[in-house]
Amino acid sequence: MKEANNLNKKPSPTIWAVGGGKGGVGKSVISTLLGFWLSQMGKRTVLIDVDFGGANLHTMLGIKSPPKTINDYITKKYDHLEEICIETGIENLRLLSGASEILSLANLQFAQKVKIMQSISQLDTDIAILDLGSGTSYNVLDFFLMAHRKIVVLTxxxxxxxxxxxxxxxxxYRKLSRLSSQKPALLATIKTAMDPKNNMNVRTVKDLLKAVQENNSEEDMNLLSRxxxxxxxxxxxxxxxxxxxxEAGRIIQLVSQKYLMIHPTILGSIMRDNQIDNMISGMAPLTAIDRSSEAIAGVYNIVADLI
Structure with a gap:
């Protein structure tokens, strides 16, 4: 019986997150165009606007007022997140809008965040694209960290x-803190290290691992390193x-390797395109963009690399 249930279980979607610190770098534009190209390649795709304080993905798709939003799921008007998905007019592309005039989404509680995350992982789709909000709040970082593909946009x-x-x-550091949540002494070491002016002389992740080895245990150090x-x-x-x-991404790549002991990849670049600015100003759907646009060609190359 258990084997039969496993056979009937739908595969979880591959989750892509699009983040990048401050606003204005084009995360929503890139999320929309990623979703567009994936849908054109036959991938069932759901665009999910988790910028709960300033959701705008619906406008990128030419939708003035989404009939259903994630807030309707949080307030239990619908039992399943799947029911909130709305059609975009593009085959294989749906939208989960985070737009809301109510503050309940902008001030998402931990249990609500976990509920949304679990539901995203159960969506009936091939790929779910998370358009993240600006900043580095725990909510933004946690949605970023849950993704299989973690895309960081910069200019x-x-x-x-x-x-x-x-x-x-x-x-x-958010990931390391979550790992250490059940280990108070280890968590204290990590939180101290997060302050750039800490008194432990920790300036890099390598320094942090050394401090953990000295102040906590080698087992903890190995856990964090993995x-x-x-x-x-x-x-x-x-x-x-x-x-x-x-070459801007190369700077982050080098600094991350030196100070964070991680190895970011460079997906590519997207040319500035006045056509995109004009379409956004005119509330036109970005999915109607000229296919000869250098910007959309750049996004196509990124999608091709990721799949």
Whole structure:
């Protein structure tokens, strides 16, 4: 009987998260175009807007007012997240909107977050794309860390590069903190290390592992070391104008290897495209973008690499 149940069980979707620290780097645009290309490749895709304080994915799809949102699931108007998915007019592409005028989503409680995460993992789809909010709150980082594909978007500007690195750094320390939640002494060491001006002289993850070995145990050090290696952000530089701009991700890659002991990959870059700005201003669906656009070609290449 158990074997029969396993055979009938639907496979969980592959989850992609699109994050990147501060707003304005084009996360929602990239999420939308990723979903578009995946749907064109025959992948059943759900775009999920988890930017609960400023959801806008529906506008990227030309939907003025979503008839159902994740808030309807949280407030128990619907029993299953699947029921909240709405059609976008594009075959194989659906939307889970986070839009809400109610603060319950913007101030998501831990139990609500866990409920949404579990439900996302049970959706009847091939790929679920999470469009994350800005900043590095625990909610944003936890949705990022649950994903199989962790995409970090930045622009070539120095402040954006700094913000993207801070996002990656905070994601690493958030994962380590969660691992240590049942070990108070280890958690205390990690929280102290998170302060750049800490008195333990911990400046890098390598320093942290050494401090854990000295103050806690070698077993704890090995646990953290293994988990760190599983964090593999994929970097996308958006709104590039020149070949030099495309190297912005390389900076984060090198700094992350040196200070965080992780090895981000560089997915590629996306050219700045005035057509996208005009479509957003005119509330036109991005799925109607000219296929000859360099920007959409850049997103296609990223999708091809990820699948």
């Amino acid at each position: 070539p500007q120095p402040i954006s590069i700094q913000n993207a690195y801070a996002f990656v750094r905070n994601a690493v 988990e760190i290696q599983e964090i593999r952000p994929a970097l996308v530089t958006n709104m590039t104008k020149s070949p030099r701009d495309r």
